Ligand SMILES: NC(=O)C1=CN([C@@H]2O[C@H](COP(=O)(O)OP(=O)(O)OC[C@H]3O[C@@H](n4cnc5c(N)ncnc54)[C@H](O)[C@@H]3O)[C@@H](O)[C@H]2O)C=CC1
Ligand SMILES: CC(=O)C(=O)O
């Protein structure tokens with residue numbers, strides 16, 4: 001018979017390792033199973049931090065943290081919460097991208113729910129096997145991994161983005177880790193390297209598309225919302241066609257949120273709101289170029305266009321102030337390869353008639369359009385080069401430039417270059433975390449315009465309100481709440497609140513989101529003391545009393 005190990009020691013949600021007290025060791029049959037010394041959570045956190053810090057590379061740190069996550073969740077989240085600015089770039093963007101690429105090789109143990117399109121009959125069972133009650137899940141993050149960050153299709157290995165996004169929800173906004181589920185839809189992959197890798201762990205065929213794919217996603221949505229009727233259904237890193245189509249098809253039926261479209265749009269709106277407080281040029285006078293018109297780019301265009309409408313323009317006028325540039329150049333009406341989600345922004349073909357040689361690339365578009373805001377979601381490193389940036393700066397006093405592509409190797413420009421090329425005039429924020437930039441004696445702190453700075457609070461607010469849907473009003477409230485926490489007018493000040501303050505910032509966002517949900521009549525709960533309700537809902541990484549259920553597993 002194999003040696004018995006008490007489940008309380010094996011389950012990362014209940015395990016406390018050396019912090020189990022003498023009384024607990026007695027009661028839970030742990031006597032003799034741990035070294036004698038009893039440590040506090042503070043002491044354990046010191047040791048765990050030392051272990052992570054001594055790892056030589058970010059990927060090794062990721063693995064060390066991931067192993068801790070699998071041993072002891074309270075300690076893992078304690079560490080993340082204590083060192084958010086240092087460790088978020090490890091468990092999340094950008095290092096999670098490197099970990100996803102290595103998943104099948106560095107595989108340790110499974111975390112998440114793995115759903116295979118070749119076995120749709122197992123979908124319901126895979127959730128039922130978790131033996132959770134319908135009220136026990138607040139949040140499900142799902143990916144089909146077709147467009148992971150800016151690194152493309154990573155098949156089943158993308159499960160780590162669902163895990164990473166949830167780690168941020170918990171560390172940054174106190175969503176209870178036991179009430180969150182990471183999910184991957186394995187629908188195959190078009191990544192030849194994976195298909196030819198003997199260690200690849202996913203389905204060994206190309207991506208299933210069309211009716212079979214649609215039916216699988218629909219079954220997923222129906223099943224998850226039936227089994228966990230209160231859960232927010234977060235979609236992450238789907239390909240551009242599917243991301244928008246799914247949100248448009250199901251967004252009114254299910255409590256659904258597409259982070260790449262809606263979360264990114266909202267955090268970029270927050271950064272823009274901050275920047276415009278500095279430039280004092282109203283939204284209705286902005287001219288926006290988005291470079292990279294995919295899921296994130298068009299999501300951002302939508303949010304900034306809506307901001308122009310709120311500022312007095314009608315929808316057509318606002319849309320006319322947006323230029324989308326993609327691989328084929330400026331998107332104009334009648335282009336053969338225009339995607340349906342890009343079409344509303346396509347420019348009249350006459351607009352480019354006078355442009356020399358029919359050239360409509362980014363630089364030419366900047367020269368003709370004189371943008372006030374330039375956003376990069378193109379996965380094209382260095383695309384915002386000196387020519388582009390100086391051409392923009394010729395026509396605008398304070399260029400607003402957001403190179404948002406992730407991970408680090410995909411960024412359109414680094415802030416240090418933007419500062420140098422504009423002599424410190426640029427107002428910038430980036431998708432990845434970057435160090436402050438010194439320019440002419442001023443230390444410019446760079447805000448991180450990554451949806452992770454917004455979605456945790458948005459999700460927390462949605463859960464506290466018990467909101468039936470996520471509305472445009474809730475997204476706007478989140479963006480305004482983020483922007484309201486900084487004053488970018490001070491020299492060198494960032495456009496967005498720092499990651500180190502993310503827990504407090506998320507609570508503020510959540511309060512605003514609950515208010516918006518109530519105003520939009522989608523809230524099923526209406527707490528009297530909103531601030532307290534949000535605080536009470538935030539899980540803290542501390543060892544509380546073990547529940548009867550936990551102790552008796
Ligand atoms: N900062 C943030 O919070 C977020 C950043 N992103 C980043 O934005 C980037 C794009 O992500 P998604 O929109 O999800 O991908 P996507 O695949 O939906 O869109 C990328 C778009 O860029 C275009 N593109 C590719 N090469 C180009 C080139 N050389 N010139 C012009 N356009 C080009 C593609 O044709 C496509 O339309 C990624 O790097 C991702 O990490 C995405 C979501 C959130
Ligand atoms: C941040 C994020 O969601 C992305 O790069 O896809």
Ligand SMILES: [Mg+2]
Pocket residue numbers: 149236237259260
């Ligand atoms: Mg994403």
